[in-house]
Amino acid sequence: MANRLLAHEVSDLCLGKPPLSSIPISATIRHALAALKSSDDTHISVWSCDLDHHSTTHDHCHCVGKICMVDIICYLCKEDNISSPSLALKAPVSVLLSPIPGVVKHVDPSYSLLEAIDLIINGAQNLVVPIKNTTSKRKQLRQPTSLAPTTHAGGREFCWLTQEDVIRFLLSSIGLFSPTAAYSIESLGIIDTKILTINYHSPASKALAAISTSLSDQTSVAVIDDDGVLIGEISPFTLAYCDEMVAAAITTLSAGDLMAYIDCGGPPEDITKVVHARLKEKNLYGMLDEFLIYSSGIPYCNSTSSSSDEETTVLSPVTTRSGRYNRSDKFIMRRAEAIVCQPRSSLVAVMIQAIALRVSYVWVIEEDCTVVGIVKFSGMLKVFQEHLESLID
Structure with a gap:
């Protein structure tokens, strides 16, 4: 039983997880605000994509961070922004990203449960994991700016795992941790x-x-x-x-x-x-x-x-x-x-x-x-x- 738990990979924790809600790093804070209000999730992932000049698609995309309403609230509270929130919302979303490296981390679906726990203990809050596409067409970010795909090369979509996901998974096997x-x-x-x-x-x-x-x-x-x-x-x-x-x-x-x-x-x-x-x-x-x-x-x-x-x-x-x-x-x-x-x-x-x-x-x-x-x-x-x-x- 314990060996079976140790054999689990992060892909096992991704079953049933929806694809990430995403915005491009070129978006403004106002676009991010609109995306948050239209999303069922409290956080939106931010992606940076490098265009492959030999292709019409973005082949090199990477999740560079995440934002939530709290990031926007704290930003608007700053002395330079509180007097003119409309102007502050025109700033690029990149100003909201955490300066702490590794908060969001890409991992392979084959990462073990122990490896995932180790990453979280060392500072990762969200593990970005590729999943199989849930749609037949390539998704696009619903933003009024230059659109960027939510998929990487090969048409992959992504979900993310949080501390809560891992704790919930361990709780389902809590008997193995007795006493x-x-x-x-x-x-x-x-x-x-x-x-x-x-x-x-x-x-x-x-x-x-x-x-x-x-x-x-x-x-x-x-x-x-x-x-x-x-x-x-x-x-x-x-x-x-x-x-x-x-x-x-x-x-x-x-x-x-x-x-x-x-x-x-x-x-x-x-x-x-x-x-x-x-x-x-x-x-x-x-x-x-x-x-x-x-x-x-x-x-x-x-x-x-x-x-x-x-x-x-x-x-x-x-x-x-x-x-x-x-x-x-x-x-x-x-x-x-x-x-x-x-x-x-x-x-x-x-x-x-x-x-x-x-x-x-x-x-x-x-x-x-x-x-x-x-x-x-x-x-x-x-x-x-x-x-x-x-x-x-």
Whole structure:
């Protein structure tokens, strides 16, 4: 049974995965924004293609990165862009790409499960894997710029694998990791105490650098009170389902008010009025015009949350969730509450909670709700890597 798990290749994890949503590196941020709003995915892959002068096709294409709504929001929040978002959106999409090498990495379908885990532990967030074509015709990027194909030479299409995909796959064979999976996260030494925090009453703009860092680290920013108690979070996983005009809220609100703003597709009217007034105070009329257009047409949502897990719970400072419409006009709900556990929580319990709520981390708190650290998918994967390598030895 263990040998069968070790024999798996990354192609086995790609079964049923859809082809990547893609834009060319020549696209502008506005084109990327349109692509994100029309996609069912929260991330869009960015491709660079070198034209073979002896052919009419692009034979040398490579995925050079990925972008999401959070990249655009953080970009619009910059001092040079907040006053004129329309102008900022005309910039090339390349300015949003991560400067960290290896975040997106091409791999052969025959890569082993262990090789994939090793790449992720060493910084790869998305593994780009070729798959068989799902269409008979060559796909083109739906962008108003110079179009580039989503396929490489030979007509191949691509999907990508994430940390969540690998963790979900390992969870399906969790019995092979007994008794390790039942050990507490504290005993396994995977609680990371280097966390990003902001005080509840601090300006949300002070969290901007932390938001960018948490996006790169696939974590979140903890919102705490003066005693270090976890009140909630500002999560890239939530922001990815919001509109770009959250940039106006980050610029004008406190961290606590920002949580309420992004906690639903339509923020409370009183907070919307605060954003409007403060944009006027700051003479940010370019952003104000965009915000007025945005705020006039947002749907409002209301929903409650619950958790049945015994060891891992949900800290719920509010009762709504965030979301946005996809191209099918279906409202996508997203938890905005902080997902928490305690040091004695078992590895498998934390895995299940993270997978169920589609996040790659869980906050670790003490009984008095003070935050002590965070458990990430990358830390979990190190545990499984060591276990699988021991089977080889």
